Amino acid sequence: EPEVTQTPSHQVTQMGQEVILRCVPISNHLYFYWYRQILGQKVEFLVSFYNNEISEKSEIFDDQFSVERPDGSNFTLKIRSTKLEDSAMYFCASSYMIGAFFGQGTRLTVV
Amino acid sequence: DAKTTQPNSMESNEEEPVHLPCNHSTISGTDYIHWYRQLPSQGPEYVIHGLTSNVNNRMASLAIAEDRKSSTLILHRATLRDAAVYYCILGGTSYGKLTFGQGTILTVHP
Numbered sequence: 001e002p003e004v005t006q007t008p009s010h011q012v013t014q015m016g017q018e019v020i021l022r023c024v025p026i027s028n029h030l031y032f033y034w035y036r037q038i039l040g041q042k043v044e045f046l047v048s049f050y051n052n053e054i055s056e057k058s059e060i061f062d063d064q065f066s067v068e069r070p071d072g073s074n075f076t077l078k079i080r081s082t083k084l085e086d087s088a089m090y091f092c093a094s095s096y097m098i099g100a101f102f103g104q105g106t107r108l109t110v111v
Numbered sequence: 112d113a114k115t116t117q118p119n120s121m122e123s124n125e126e127e128p129v130h131l132p133c134n135h136s137t138i139s140g141t142d143y144i145h146w147y148r149q150l151p152s153q154g155p156e157y158v159i160h161g162l163t164s165n166v167n168n169r170m171a172s173l174a175i176a177e178d179r180k181s182s183t184l185i186l187h188r189a190t191l192r193d194a195a196v197y198y199c200i201l202g203g204t205s206y207g208k209l210t211f212g213q214g215t216i217l218t219v220h221p
Binding site for chain 2: 004031033042043044045048056074091093095096097099100101102103104105106
């Protein structure tokens with residue numbers, strides 16, 4: 001069964017450093033998303049991406065965040081200057097017409 | 112986004128049916144009803160979605176009230192693997208942005 005894959009599974013970074021979280025969505029999907037989940041809290045929408053541009057973003061997705069689909073398969077989330085409060089699980093998802101399929105997540109720890 | 116209300120937690124025994132309710136009294140005529148679940152330490156997983164009619168798939172059934180102000184996710188025979196947080200989410204399309212609430216924590220007893 002096709003799946004969304006995310007790498008790395010765990011990333012530890014120092015405050016102020018840039019991180020790039022990587023995702024390989026399901027190959028025929030057209031819509032791509034990033035969500036995050038701070039430990040013990042709700043899953044929060046960050047951004048959606050369609051046709052090579054951002055289609056919607058939340059208030060969380062400020063200028064420190066960017067997304068890119070550099071080739072036909074990868075979808076990345078970049079955080080330019082990480083803060084302690086960016087520590088969370090980051091989930092990538094993709095969809096075609098029915099439902100969204102999520103990856104297993106990247107646990108980002110900012111120290 | 113239209114709001115949904117779910118019980119904080121529910122319990123079931125293995126191999127028994129489970130009915131997970133969701134109220135969405137402010138649903139609009141074009142909102143889809145989505146159900147996702149999140150197993151411990153995993154990403155959310157699509158379960159089922161519907162618009163007006165009841166829906167069945169290999170994982171579950173979705174029963175939608177005639178006035179669409181409530182719905183029920185039915186797991187026909189709960190297994191230990193079904194222990195998860197279940198989210199009822201309204202959305203304008205069958206795909207698209209999802210706004211997660213707190214969901215219902217389902218505990219399944221052996």
